[in-house]
Amino acid sequence: MRRSTMRGRLVGAILGGLVLGWAAVPAPASAEMLMNGAGATFPYPIYSKWFDEYAKIDQGVKFNYQSIGSGGGIRQITERTVDFGATDGPMTDEQLKKAPGELFHIPTVLGADVATYNLPGNPKLRFTGEVLADIFLGKITKWNDDRMKTLNPGVTLPNGPIIVVHRSDGSGTTYIWVDYLSKVSKEWEQQVGRGTSVKWPVGLGGKGNEGVAGQVKNTPGALGYVELAYAVTNKLAVAAVQNAAGKFVEPTIASTTAAAAGAAANMPADFRVSLTNAPGEAAYPIASFTWLLVYKDQANEAKGKALVRFLWWATHEGQRYPSDLLYAPLPAAVVKQIEAKIRQITYQGKPILAAR
Amino acid sequence: MEQSVTGGGAAEGLPLPRAFLARSRGAAWGDRVFMGIVRGCVAVFVLIMVGIVAALVYESLPAIKHFGWRFIVTSNWDPVVESFGALPFIYGTLVSSLLAMCFAVPLGIGAAIYLAELAPFWIRPPMGFLIELLAAVPSVVYGLWGIFVLAPWLRVWLQPALGKTLGFLPLFKGPPYGVGMLAAGIILAVMTVPFIATVSREVLLAVPNTQREAALALGATRWETTRLAVLRYGRSGLIGAVLLGLGRALGETMAVTMVIGNRPEISASLFAPGYTMASVLANEFTEATSDLYLSALVEIGLLLLGVTVLVNALARLLVWSVGGSVKAVRE
């Protein structure tokens, strides 16, 4: 019996060593710091690219981001279970009051909510705001509805139901979408309203931008809203939407940037601004900033430094990555305002970033 | 509470000299320490059980105070205005589980009968093994299969076929999404059948052979033996097995979340998307942006806990009862 126990112990030791050795392969854990963040799925493609690139520049810190939706980001940063949050629906005054400290919204990139759909032949469709609102209200139920036909004269629309897909989780992408619908449809504003999570009159729920894109991709006749990057990466059709100036505009980097053109001039100090239905001939009507949520007063010096350094990098050198992924970089004037904000982040009362 | 000296049950009254047993103070001390550790572990276990209920009740108190009974009967789930009613989730959980039972009970008990009574002896071990393997497949793997295999099959073949033939029934109305209540019911059935089958098989095997021999001696065929002697005898145990399966189905989370469509709505049609109590917890727990929202979700968790505990407790009592009555016959 003794021999077998010894053998058992030896085997256990070898296995244990293998596991720990394997654990060491992906991440030599000792020297590095892990920063945890959570939130919006809207900017997840660009954030994951940023964290990957930044890890090559600063090897002492790794950023772990879980895309659980803006609602989750707001919740987790309020509870302080993560080091930073991310949202594309700005926090309300009530939500800000609940946080244990002052929270900053730091804009990172601009993105566009697009109407994406799955129809045979992937025809190019055009929508107006009211038509979109009525589809999501359940008043327009078929693809070949008269109003759809008037908007898209050259296209053969199938005689099938429009399968609406929305978000099942708390989402900034939802916020941007319903913010727009509330602006263009009084009925939507009264019946449903704004929020990261609303009571949808019709439709299937998908989890995250990923879930909605996945549902639309798998379901012929589906119509959903996702961030532009998700539609394009999955080769889903994207619609043109009529903007405030009456023009039908497709979501591109140019039209997203145009939506932010007037933003710097009227930017509130806390950066919580809505860009939907922006004025301008070339502006795409469903565009928005996306923000990282950080506490003004950081609890941990090392983490605070790492965070501030990353924020600086992301809003400067990092701005050359968004366009590859179809996000629009921040306008230069806005970056100047952000610099001032980042300098206000403190540790124990002292600004972390000395004058640069 | 005295520890018995022998586990076998004979030497209770035998007075062993204490001096002989406790040769050194160390031995009695060792016993006490060991018993302390054992009792400590049992206490930890009981604390865990109590803790689960306590934690859930504590977290859901704000919602209970705010909504009261209306929580269970309202269907409005509106985080914007913080109005929460759990009825759609209760409905979704019940309907998906009952639908699953409709498939799983006949199949599971049928398979159990086959394995315990009717199958040729060489088939029984491998088949039993395969059914146990089914029970071991993780939920998320079933969900994966559900999204990429079952839902498309439903959307392209079964739902249109049902719609064309039985579409006049409110059960089969609506566009074929693929995902929805029907998909959830089927996946739940696949996941519950192995439980019902294995427990039923054990119940049937626990029926004493004397019953079977008596029936056969009277000239019954194998099926008649099963029907008259075995099934009737093990009836309560079989009901227990079904209830165990139901308990499993009620609490199943991942596979259902992946195919149910995530829509908090009550609809008569099986093609419509729905939402279950477990799914809404999985989807919205990390994102509840307000305290009342989180509290409402935990209250749903509390309801789920209550329902599953009730069903499971009832099931265990029924299954034990067959085992218990068997023991009486044997002695």
Added chain:
Amino acid sequence: MSGLSRRRTANAVMNVLAGSAAFVVILPLVLVLAFLIYQGGTSLNLDFFTRLPKPVGEPGGGMANAIVGTLILIALACGLGLPVGILGGLYLAESRDRRIPWVVRFLADVLNGVPSIVIGIFAYTLVVRPMRHFSALAGGVALGVIMVPIVLRTTEEIVRLVPASLREAGLALGLPQWKVTVRVVLTTARAGIITGVMVAIARIAGETAPLLFTAFGNRFGYHGLDQPIAALALQIFAYAISPFDDWHRQAWAGALVLISMVFLVSLAARLATSGLQRQTRR
């Protein structure tokens, strides 16, 4: 004669029906496995086992962190589940009392049926909230709680099978009671207890729901017990509901690895049990 032939037909018909029921029950297993092997097998390569996930949209990368994470979580769960389960099972088997063991047994069966997501809420309240972040520890606690009833009941069953003669022999040699229990009873029952532990491990390896808000997931490797950690089942879920084809393929591969782990452990447990049965049937 017609009565007899009618009964014989009924017998044959029921045979066929019951047999088809059994066959239909097994069918999904075959289907699921077939798809897994077909879809997942093509995506399995060395990268899968050794690389970290890549940023969204970029093909390649692997699930090394998730595989290691699952192993670490299982180890943590055992830290909680084994002592409570094994010693608790011992208590149930050895105690002469009537009421407390009955209550404990009943609670264990009830706990077995509690949905794992509810246990996740418990772990969230108990560990994540006070610690102020998600952690491997919280995930381990949740999985440990799930393990306890399984280990408890199987240990009880196995210890009951240890013959009284062995215990009496130990006591007759002058061993104190606790030494009899540990050195004689537990050692004899060792194989069966390990089997029970393996069954429990097979169960928790595939658990996803309780990890959603305890372990939380991590795109990098192990960083400490107090940090979020990746797990195979979690990663499969995240990839499955995503729209990226490359992630779907990795989800299938991950599912194949997960189910292989679970099946291997279950198979080993099964073989050990049949060996054990042969042993005690002397």
